[in-house]
Amino acid sequence: MSEHQDGIRRRNPRRERDGRRTSSVVEPAPSVQAAQSEAAAGAAPRIDPRLRRRERQAAEPASTGVSVRAGDVTRIDQSSHYVLMVPDLERGRLSPADRITLGAARMLADADGGAVVLALMLASDEMLADDAGRAGVDRVVELRDAAFAAYDPQARAAAAVAIAEMISARHIVLSETRSQGGDLARRIAAALGGGLAVGVVRMTNASVTSVIDAGRREAIGPAPRVVAIDTAIFPAASAIQAREARPLAPPPVTLRSAIRDEGLVPMDPRTLPLAEAELVLSAGDGVTDWDAFHALAAALPAAEAGSRVVCDAGHLPRSRQVGASGTIVSAQCYIAAGISGSPQHLHGIADCRTVIAVNTDLHAAMVARAELAIIADAQAVMPALTKLVEERRHAR
Ligand SMILES: Cc1cc2nc3c(=O)[nH]c(=O)nc-3n(C[C@H](O)[C@H](O)[C@H](O)COP(=O)(O)OP(=O)(O)OC[C@H]3O[C@@H](n4cnc5c(N)ncnc54)[C@H](O)[C@@H]3O)c2cc1C
Incomplete structure (x- = not known):
């Protein structure tokens, strides 16, 4: 039986045991292309010194083995691929929609030994108030920029694309929300290519189902590069195992945007x-x-x-x-x-x-x-x- 049929996560102890025994392909190293092109352009990347430390940690040789459980935390030392999850974040917290979308990202990653990477875009003085590992995140890429303090989908999309390219993300998963994710998903898909599924309401190992045609029909097909989850309908994961949330060094990216934030209009x-x-x-x-x-x-x-x-x-x-x-x-x-x-x-x-x-x-x-x-x-x-x-x- 499929582990994620009908969008419901079911544990398969035999598969988990086998997974621990098997060796896997080597984790793809982050590309240095972005850094080189930035250096060539003379742009000054803004990188927090703490991230330098994390970069060194991330560059440490990976041990062998796919997935290890230490206490309650599952650690993926070598992932076959990455699934990037771009959260909306509400006042520095993962929103309810973010948590449902993280469950969808986990399904895409768990299908064949991948890891979920959280793209954390924070304003200079902002902190993530939640435990990303407990929310099911294997890796975290943290980017800090003043642009993230305001509504700036251009800057966010540019940052997400830079991270996706750095880790060669197989999929980028967002919430189909009006506040952030829906807009970002379209921008990222336009920049990266590789297809976009919006309004995704169900998912299995082999396919995603989107509601199309003003809710009259469903489209079913293999998961494209960018997937936007309709979190009002997509089932929440019944249980998420705690993960390592290992920091990865961020890509050097300078963000420019033509969008000026005029403040929020209260919504009903x-x-x-x-x-x-x-x-x-x-x-x-x-x-x-x-x-x-x-x-x-x-x-x-x-x-x-x-x-x-x-x-x-x-x-x-x-x-x-x-x-x-x-x-x-x-x-x-x-x-x-x-x-x-x-x-x-x-x-x-x-x-x-x-x-x-x-x-x-x-x-x-x-x-x-x-x-x-x-x-x-x-x-x-x-x-x-x-x-x-x-x-x-x-x-x-
Ligand atoms: C396969 C399946 C799936 C289902 N899925 C769902 C689902 O997703 N969501 C869902 O909600 N249900 C679902 N149900 C139905 C579920 O079993 C219950 O029938 C339903 O939740 C009961 O709704 P209720 O609490 O509004 O009504 P009731 O069970 O009738 O309860 C009414 C409550 O109101 C109180 N009450 C009465 N008068 C007053 C008053 N004047 N002031 C204050 N309180 C008062 C009563 O004391 C009572 O506690 C599902 C059922 C099945 C079989």
Whole structure:
């Protein structure tokens, strides 16, 4: 059986054992072409001195063997190829969409002994707040530039292309997000060639499936060079093993851009794809006052979601369904109003940091899952919360 059929990662102990015994091709050394061409052009690469140290570490001879497990961490000493993952990053953190996309990158890498490389583009004073290794990253290439402090897809695409060329990435994987990844994927594909699949909703060892033609048809084919994942639909990996996140020296690249960032325009979070939302207000069959539900979502503001029952009943569109057969969310805060907490629904919120349950039943499974529970009628709690939020906002 395929290890990743239907996008669900299943462990295959025999294959893992065999993998540890087998020797593999030598890890491709980063190309020095970019450095030479920069030097020839007289451009001054901006390289953090810490990266010099990392460069020396990266240049150390690789030991033999493909994949080693040390404690809980799986280490790939020699990879057959690289899959580059370019994250959106939100305030220095991997976004929920980034984590789903990392799962897709892992599938492409794991199919035949490859390694996942994270392209970390940070502003001068920015730090990655997450543990890249725990998120499933084998290698990290860190580039620092003032251009990354602003919205600058030209600079980001140029940096991603430089990294992809340095490591001869077989695939470059991004989230099909409106904030960053969707735009970047198209720019990178145009610069590199080798094809582009957008709106990818499923993946197996042999193919990727994209939704095309305004959602009316699906296109299935082998994974092209650049793959943009529709993180609202693509299934999140059920378990990601911790990896080494070994630093690789960055390519020397000088970034120039014609784009001027005029600042962010606030977006209506109610229309945000669920997988990207940080605050979600979700309704179950216990919600009957839909005006109060929409008013609270607007006041917070929060992305709207619901259980399968309310989507089946047509109160919310199918794209808003949370759960095993809907979208997996990993919001900072998930407010579940009138949702019982069936196993299928709980599967969809396993990664949410804080769950608040509003339910009349003290013994509901959602109440047991929640960090905070309000045992009351959702129809009374929702307008009360809306009033509170608006009063606090006006008081500021
Ligand atoms: C193959 C399969 C896949 C599925 N996939 C999904 C999925 O992806 N997502 C999903 O959600 N479900 C899924 N389901 C359905 C799932 O099993 C449950 O039926 C569903 O989650 C229940 O939705 P609910 O909690 O809104 O409704 P109910 O189970 O009816 O719960 C309603 C809750 O509201 C509370 N309540 C009632 N009145 C009030 C009130 N006035 N104020 C506050 N609380 C109140 C009740 O105490 C109860 O806890 C799937 C089922 C199958 C078989």
